Amino acid sequence: MSSSRSSRASGRVTLQDVAREAGVSPITASRALRGTRGVHAELVERSLAAAQRLGYVPDPAARALASSRSTQVAVLVPLLSNTLFVDVLDAVQRTLLPAGFQTLIGVTHYDAAEEEQLLRSFLPHRPAGLLVTGFDRTETARRLIQDSGVPTVHLMELTSAPGIHSVGFSQAAAGRALTEHLLRSGRRRIAYAAAQLDPRVLQRAEGYRQALRAAGLYDPALEWLSPAPSSIELGGVLLEQGLQRHPEVDAIFFCNDDLAQGALLKALRLGVAVPSRLAVAGFNDLPGSPQMLPALTTVRTRRREMGLAAADMMLASIRGEPVAQPSVDLGFELVIRESA
Incomplete structure (x- = not known):
């Protein structure tokens, strides 16, 4: 008989509960809910359905501890009041969330010191990945990113520098x-x-x-x-x-x-x-x-395309897969209307 009760005294539904409900092993349930490749489609469907029935909410801290990696991707943007960055963020989240990753958003307000402070706050938690805007930052911020070893993708601008991933246009x-x-x-x-x-x-x-x-x-x-x-x-x-x-x-x-x-x-x-x-x-x-x-x-x-391409590049880097094109130029479109 299916049980919706947690094995924990707190009443929290656990991964083990989901696995029992779905009739799979805990490791299979874990991989299915993370969107890991190689899990049979039927098992994924059963695991997702069980999680939904039981109201299972993953514990990010426990998942990171068990897998030795975070499920968060830090994204630093200058503003959230600008539609430009909101569109990019929406595309990033729509790509990362089904793959089992959450976005941790930091707003720099175009302030290099504020960006540096956010990096000092986020990087010690070892996020799975980092998305940053452009290349203009303090030397300390550059060192923090480089020394962290966290897979990083730069948005809005391009570079041909080796080992640097970027998505944008000229x-x-x-x-x-x-x-x-x-x-x-x-x-x-x-x-x-x-x-x-x-x-x-x-x-x-x-x-x-x-x-x-x-x-x-x-x-x-x-x-x-x-x-x-x-x-x-x-x-x-x-x-x-x-x-x-x-x-x-x-x-x-x-x-x-x-x-x-x-x-x-x-x-x-x-x-x-x-x-x-x-x-x-x-x-x-x-x-x-x-x-x-x-x-x-x-x-x-192409803001949506930029977010999608950056998130795909990030996922490949997190999984240790080769990135075929480390610098993706999405170009731009001149839209001629009545005003000029």
Whole structure:
């Protein structure tokens, strides 16, 4: 007869209870619930059904102790208020969870010291893996990651350095492509308006410079850079102040869509015709950009694909499997709409 009672005095349902309910050995039940390869599909189905019937919740500490490894993957991102990182995290979790791993999220707020503090907090617990954003960090943080021996994947940027795993795209190439589109459309006084000024924003700026220098049109006075957090409100401020100082500007490349969305709203209030008088472009193709009036021209980044590829690479590293492509370039897509 099936029993839903725990063998523990606490009443907690144990793995042994699940194994008895499913009619399998505890080791088979454990492997089935972890998503380990090599377990017969019928046994996996029986184990999962038994766990669901009994309301079994794995004990992460006990599992780590028994297997000498953690079931947590630490993920460090700059912000959770940015759709860009939320989309990546969602894809990462949807890949790792069925494989038996949980995500432990740390938010760095674009602060190198805060990232270092999070690494000092997470790494002593020996997570199964580590996902970090980009390559710009303190030398101490780099040493902490290297010395930990924890499999690590870098997001958003690429490197060809041996032994380093990365998934992303060339931020500079994307910035150059968007600027070249503005040039092809006949714009000659193109400004770059940016906020937050993290490394990826500055790499896009370098792509902008490359395109304008090649055309003989680069003017450093048209780089409007603010260290403030990116927002719709700031986008409107940058547009209004920039046009007051440089009324000859005929296009603005905003480093992020929220800035560009704010600029379009401000242009509407100021009576600045877009795109006939002023072209406006953004970056990341965030929600709402296709619905703007006019619809926003931008660069679409493959955020979901980035999370999926990074999680797959992480799982292979955790399992000791060879990673066929340690640097995965997902590219980008120029999305041309009405605003530029």
